[in-house]
C-alpha cells in the first residue's frame with residue numbers, strides 16, 4: 001500500500017509519514033525544499049523522497065507521474081502541506097494572498113485531481129486533507145488562511161459526494177493549535193494564552209494529529225467520508 005504525504009519533511013506531515021509507515025504503508029515523503037530533512041524521515045520510515053513546489057502544478061504532475069511509474073498505485077493521499085500568513089486583512093499583499101491560495105487550496109486540489117484517477121481505477125482510496133480550526137471558525141489577522149482552510153473543508157465535502165460510489169473516501173482533519181514550526185512566529189506568551197484557551201489546557205502534538213490522519217486513511221474509518229475531524233483539544237467545541 002502506497003501513501004503520499006505532502007509537506008512531510010517536518011511537523012504534522014513528518015508525524016503522519018511515520019505513523020502511516022508504522023501501519024505498513026510505503027510512504028512517499030514529499031517536500032518542497034528541505035530534501036535533507038525529508039530524507040531523514042524517509043530513512044526512518046523506509047520510504048522515498050519526492051520534491052515539488054505545490055505552487056507549481058507542473059511539478060505536482062511530475063511528482064505523481066514519478067510515483068505511478070515507480071509504484072503503479074497510490075492508496076492514500078495526505079494533503080498536508082500548507083502555509084499561513086499573519087497580519088491585518090488589508091495589509092496582506094495581493095502577491096502573498098495569491099501564493100497562499102495557490103499552495104493551500106490549489107496545491108491540495110491539484111494533487112487530489114492528479115492522484116484520483118488511479119484511486120478510481122482501483123475502486124478504492126482515501127484522501128485526507130489537513131484543514132484548520134480557523135477554517136471552521138475564522139481567525140482575526142489570519143483572514144486569508146481561514147478562508148483557504150474553509151475552502152479545503154468545502155472541497156472535502158463536495159469531492160466526497162462525487163467519489164463515494166467509486167469507493168474513494170475524502171475526509172479532513174482540522175487541527176487546533178499544534179506544536180510545529182508554523183507556530184514559531186508566535187511568542188511564548190501567545191502560545192501560553194492559546195493553551196489556556198484550549199479545554200485540555202495545552203497545545204497539541206503533531207503525533208496526535210497523525211493518529212487521526214492514520215485513522216481516516218485506514219479501513220477502520222471505512223464508513224466515514226466527507227467529514228471534518230477536529231483535533232483541537234477542545235479549543236473550539
Ligand code: NAD
Nearest residue numbers: 007011012032053054080081082132175177178180181182
Ligand atoms: P509546517 O510549517 O511545519 O509544515 C508545513 C509543510 O508544508 C512544510 O513541510 C513545508 O515545506 C510544506 N510546504 C509549504 N509550502 C509548500 C509548497 N509551496 N510546496 C510544497 N510544500 C510546501 O507546519 P505544520 O503545522 O506541520 O503544518 C501542516 C499542515 O497543518 C498545514 O496545512 C497547516 O496549515 C495545518 N495546520 C497546522 C496547525 C498548527 O497549529 N501547527 C493548525 C491547523 C492546521
